[in-house]
Amino acid sequence: MKTAISLSDSLFHSADTLARRLGISRSRLFATAVEEFVAKHRSEKITERLNSIYSSDPSRIEPPLRRAQKRVVSRAEW
Numbered sequence: 001m002k003t004a005i006s007l008s009d010s011l012f013h014s015a016d017t018l019a020r021r022l023g024i025s026r027s028r029l030f031a032t033a034v035e036e037f038v039a040k041h042r043s044e045k046i047t048e049r050l051n052s053i054y055s056s057d058p059s060r061i062e063p064p065l066r067r068a069q070k071r072v073v074s075r076a077e078w
Contacts, residue, residue: 005030015029015030
């Protein structure tokens with residue numbers, strides 16, 4: 001599908017430079033950028049939904065196990 005978009009001159013030139021450096025067409029660059037943008041927002045929506053589900057469901061972990069998990073996690077390198 002073909003489409004037309006409006007870009008500032010500086011964004012167009014930056015995109016053109018990047019496409020040449022990557023050895024791909026501007027069209028491929030724009031398509032890739034939109035794919036990544038859509039995927040990012042899709043995953044944000046999924047995360048938002050999961051957070052909503054789990055925030056309303058109280059934890060059923062027994063207090064001694066919860067304390068043990070907290071100790072282990074606090075010692076872990078992140």
